[in-house]
Amino acid sequence: MAASSDLIGDNLLLGRLVPEDRQRLARHLVARQMQPGDTLQKSGDDVQHTWFPCGAACGGFRVAAEDGGNPVEVACIGREGAIGGIVSNGRVPAYATAEVRAPGWFLMIRIEQLEDAKMESLALRHWLSRYSDCLVAQLLQNSACNARHTITQRCARWLLAESSRTGAPDIAMTQEQLAAILGVGRTFVTRVVGAMRAEGLIATQRGRIVLRDTEGLQKRCCDCSEVIAQHYDAVMSGIYGPVGKT
Amino acid sequence: MAASSDLIGDNLLLGRLVPEDRQRLARHLVARQMQPGDTLQKSGDDVQHTWFPCGAACGGFRVAAEDGGNPVEVACIGREGAIGGIVSNGRVPAYATAEVRAPGWFLMIRIEQLEDAKMESLALRHWLSRYSDCLVAQLLQNSACNARHTITQRCARWLLAESSRTGAPDIAMTQEQLAAILGVGRTFVTRVVGAMRAEGLIATQRGRIVLRDTEGLQKRCCDCSEVIAQHYDAVMSGIYGPVGKT
DNA sequence: TCGCCTGTGTGCAGAAGTGGACAGAAGACC
DNA sequence: GGTCTTCTGTCCACTTCTGCACACAGGCGA
Numbered sequence: 001m002a003a004s005s006d007l008i009g010d011n012l013l014l015g016r017l018v019p020e021d022r023q024r025l026a027r028h029l030v031a032r033q034m035q036p037g038d039t040l041q042k043s044g045d046d047v048q049h050t051w052f053p054c055g056a057a058c059g060g061f062r063v064a065a066e067d068g069g070n071p072v073e074v075a076c077i078g079r080e081g082a083i084g085g086i087v088s089n090g091r092v093p094a095y096a097t098a099e100v101r102a103p104g105w106f107l108m109i110r111i112e113q114l115e116d117a118k119m120e121s122l123a124l125r126h127w128l129s130r131y132s133d134c135l136v137a138q139l140l141q142n143s144a145c146n147a148r149h150t151i152t153q154r155c156a157r158w159l160l161a162e163s164s165r166t167g168a169p170d171i172a173m174t175q176e177q178l179a180a181i182l183g184v185g186r187t188f189v190t191r192v193v194g195a196m197r198a199e200g201l202i203a204t205q206r207g208r209i210v211l212r213d214t215e216g217l218q219k220r221c222c223d224c225s226e227v228i229a230q231h232y233d234a235v236m237s238g239i240y241g242p243v244g245k246t
Numbered sequence: 247m248a249a250s251s252d253l254i255g256d257n258l259l260l261g262r263l264v265p266e267d268r269q270r271l272a273r274h275l276v277a278r279q280m281q282p283g284d285t286l287q288k289s290g291d292d293v294q295h296t297w298f299p300c301g302a303a304c305g306g307f308r309v310a311a312e313d314g315g316n317p318v319e320v321a322c323i324g325r326e327g328a329i330g331g332i333v334s335n336g337r338v339p340a341y342a343t344a345e346v347r348a349p350g351w352f353l354m355i356r357i358e359q360l361e362d363a364k365m366e367s368l369a370l371r372h373w374l375s376r377y378s379d380c381l382v383a384q385l386l387q388n389s390a391c392n393a394r395h396t397i398t399q400r401c402a403r404w405l406l407a408e409s410s411r412t413g414a415p416d417i418a419m420t421q422e423q424l425a426a427i428l429g430v431g432r433t434f435v436t437r438v439v440g441a442m443r444a445e446g447l448i449a450t451q452r453g454r455i456v457l458r459d460t461e462g463l464q465k466r467c468c469d470c471s472e473v474i475a476q477h478y479d480a481v482m483s484g485i486y487g488p489v490g491k492t
Numbered sequence: 493t494c495g496c497c498t499g500t501g502t503g504c505a506g507a508a509g510t511g512g513a514c515a516g517a518a519g520a521c522c
Numbered sequence: 523g524g525t526c527t528t529c530t531g532t533c534c535a536c537t538t539c540t541g542c543a544c545a546c547a548g549g550c551g552a
Contacts, residue, residue, distance in 0.1 A: 063390035066469040074389040087333055088379030089372070092481050095383035126337070132378075133334030137341035139385040143320040144309035146392035147429035150538070174499060183393035185540055190501060206499060206548060223312040235338050396508070420529060431510050436531060452518055452529055 007031050007105050010054035012080045013131055014107065016236075021117070021124045028113040032106050040083050040098040040106075047085040047094050049108045056166040057104025059083050060181070061096040072183035075138050076101060078165045080232065085111045087132050089118075102166060130235050137231045145224040151184050152192050156221035158182065159202070159211060169211040178209075196220075253277050253351050256300035258326045259377055260353065262482075267363070267370045274359040278352050280305075286329050286344040286352075293331040293340050295354045302412040303350025305329050306427070307342040318429035321384050322347060324411045326478065331357045333378045335364075348412060376481050383477045391470040397430050398438050402467030404428065405448070405457060415457040424455075442466075 005026060009015040014022065014029075029052075034040075040051050040059050053059060058078040062071035074096065077083050083098050084090075090111030100106075118125040145154060158181070162171050179189040193209065196202045201217050203210040211217065251272060255261040260268065260275075275298075280286075286297050286305050299305060304324040308317035320342065323329050329344050330336075336357035346352075364371040391400060404427070408417050425435040439455065442448045447463050449456040457463065 061386060063386050065390055065394045066473070069394070072390045072393045074386050074393075087375070087382045088481075089375045091372075092376060092379050093477075095379070095477055096386050126335070129333070129335045130338060133338050133341070136333045136382065136385065139382065139389060140307060140309050140320050140342050143385060143389040143392055144311060144318045144429070146389055147318045147320075148311045148315070152538090176499070183390070186500095187502085187541075188539055190499095191539095194501070204500085227312065231339075231341055235334075398508090422529075432530095433511070433532085434509055437509095440531075450530085 007054045007107055010079060010105070011052040011082075011107060013082055013127075014052055017127065018123060021121050021127075024117045024121060024124070025109060025114070028109045028117075029107045030109070032108055033104070034100040034106050035103050036100055038100040040100065041094040041096075043095060043097045044093050047088065047090045047092060047111055049110055050082050050084045050086065050114050051098075052082045052107040052109075053077060053079050054105040054107060055079060056102055057100070057106055058102045058165055059098050059106075060101045061098050063096050065183075070180035070183070071097060073101075073181040074142055075135070076161070076165075077135075078102075081131060081135060082128075085114070086128065086135060089115055102162075134228075134232050134235050137235075138228050141224050141228050145222060146183075149222045149224070151182060151188065152195075152220060153222040154182055155189065155192050156196070156201075156217045157225055159209065160214065160217050160221060161225050163211050163214075169214075171209045171211070172207060173209065174207045253300045253353055256325060256351070257298040257328075257353060259328055259373075260298055263373065264369060267367050267373075270363045270367060270370070271355060271360070274355050274363075275353045276355070278354055279350070280346040280352050281349050282346055284346040286346065287340040287342075289341060289343045290339050293334065293336045293338060293357060295356055296328050296330045296332065296360050297344075298328045298353040298355075299323060299325050300351040300353060301325060302348055303346070303352055304348045304411055305344050305352075306347045307344050309342050311429075316426035316429070317343060319347075319427040320388055321381070322407070322411075323381075324348075327377060327381060328374075331360070332374065332381060335361055348408075380474075380478050380481050383481075384474050387470050387474050391468060392429075395468045395470070397428060397434060398441075398466060399468040400428055401435065401438050402442070402447075402463045403471055405455065406460065406463050406467060407471050409457050409460075415460075417455045417457070418453060419455065420453045 008022060008026060008029065014025065017025070034057065041047055043064070051059065056078070058076055060073045060076040063074050064071040084094070118128065155178070158178070159171060163169055175189050175193055176186050179186040182189065193202070193204060196217070197204055199216065201213045201220070203212055254268060254272060254275065260271065263271070280303065287293055289310070297305065302324070304322055306319045306322045309320050310317040330340070364374065401424070404424070405417060409415055421435050421439055422432050425432040428435065439448070439450060442463070443450055445462065447459045447466070449458055
């Protein structure tokens with residue numbers, strides 16, 4: 001297991017804490033290497049931990065539709081943020097399920113210990129409040145995006161965000177999984193992906209999509225990631241580098 | 247102007263505060279009667295006030311799409327909640343625009359005064375945290391709803407929630423406004439509404455929709471309002487009576 | 493090498509939703 | 523009453539998206 005002190009800089013929320021706050025949290029942080037599909041929190045269960053994705057790891061919030069279909073991904077959190085009890089401060093059943101999407105290291109802290117630290121440090125509390133606001137902004141924008149934008153736009157946005165998050169043009173994901181995330185039918189995603197491939201924007205293999213023409217994709221996608229990034233910049237003064245936001 | 251002490255019980259968040267916290271806030275609350283379209287917060291401006299809708303008043307968060315079309319309503323807050331700085335605690339530019347939808351009285355407090363009160367009272371802070379969690383749940387569910395459900399379902403849901411909020415079967419709203427809220431084309435809303443009227447579910451007049459068959463509408467709408475209400479019940483122990491949530 | 497899963501591509505019928513154009517109806521105002 | 527403006531309904535051509543059925547391809551283990 002990696003020492004948590006090695007990882008703490010790989011999460012941007014933790015990495016930008018003032019030294020006292022960072023030390024305050026460091027002794028409670030536990031590092032865990034997680035695989036795609038691992039559960040971070042389960043809908044209905046009380047939130048126990050806050051998870052900080054490090055490096056290229058990320059986790060997604062998923063909300064089930066009542067019709068029994070696949071849950072839709074309503075937000076994806078990478079090294080710019082944290083998952084679990086951020087807004088509620090715990091003590092509350094989780095509304096959405098959160099599971100790991102991109103594998104890697106996460107730092108985990110018990111919600112009570114994070115709470116204690118926030119009681120001790122007003123700066124920490126404010127910093128996490130600012131992040132909460134960004135998280136909500138992300139949800140607001142995604143909601144509007146889902147109401148307004150075509151699947152092609154959302155798909156292109158998602159591909160760009162994902163690739164930007166990992167820093168590589170390769171995305172390991174079946175079209176079926178992609179369809180589930182977007183909340184649409186598999187065959188239609190195949191068609192959208194096929195059209196993008198025909199235009200030379202991407203290449204595809206079994207369980208894999210490779211971005212070939214980032215600019216071309218950007219023309220086809222909506223601006224939702226960008227406006228969210230602007231809000232992050234405004235609120236967290238540039239915590240974001242070139243990291244994709246879904 | 248109504249005295250704020252007369253109104254404080256008409257907002258469920260304030261009404262259920264313990265007496266000390268209620269008094270703590272009461273002296274800073276200002277009552278304002280607001281009209282549809284009045285601005286509560288403007289996207290990009292720093293959040294100055296928290297607004298508590300009273301009675302049947304409500305306000306909606308709206309997010310603009312980059313295409314210059316009408317902003318979509320991503321959440322609607324009535325007497326069960328509050329608008330402005332709830333998650334962020336202020337000090338941050340508002341992401342969404344919020345404007346009054348149903349007219350009526352609102353209680354308003356400066357964000358710094360609410361902050362001071364939260365510094366003094368841990369119970370108040372926790373209570374508002376719990377509400378924040380519910381607000382986020384609402385956003386998560388709406389996001390999934392927008393991704394998955396048909397316009398007919400969302401329209402039926404919206405009509406039921408609105409009517410339930412005001413307690414009357416009449417909804418004063420043009421089809422154009424309704425279309426803008428749902429983020430879809432006006433002519434299609436006319437068709438959806440026309441189909442509902444043909445089935446005897448609603449009656450329509452110029453700028454007005456009247457619910458005739460609530461049960462029939464419920465069959466046509468998704469469960470999103472209901473699952474949100476369940477989360478409110480679980481988290482805020484039944485703050486909700488039969489109040490619609492959008 | 494063979495079968496067996498799983499993932500991908502395609503065809504098709506049809507439903508859902510868009511957006512422009514235009515006519516008529518309901519109120520509002522003079 | 524007449525004249526506006528605004529709201530509603532309808533027509534139409536078109537795109538987007540769904541869901542099923544089925545063929546085929548890739549990779550894995552026996």
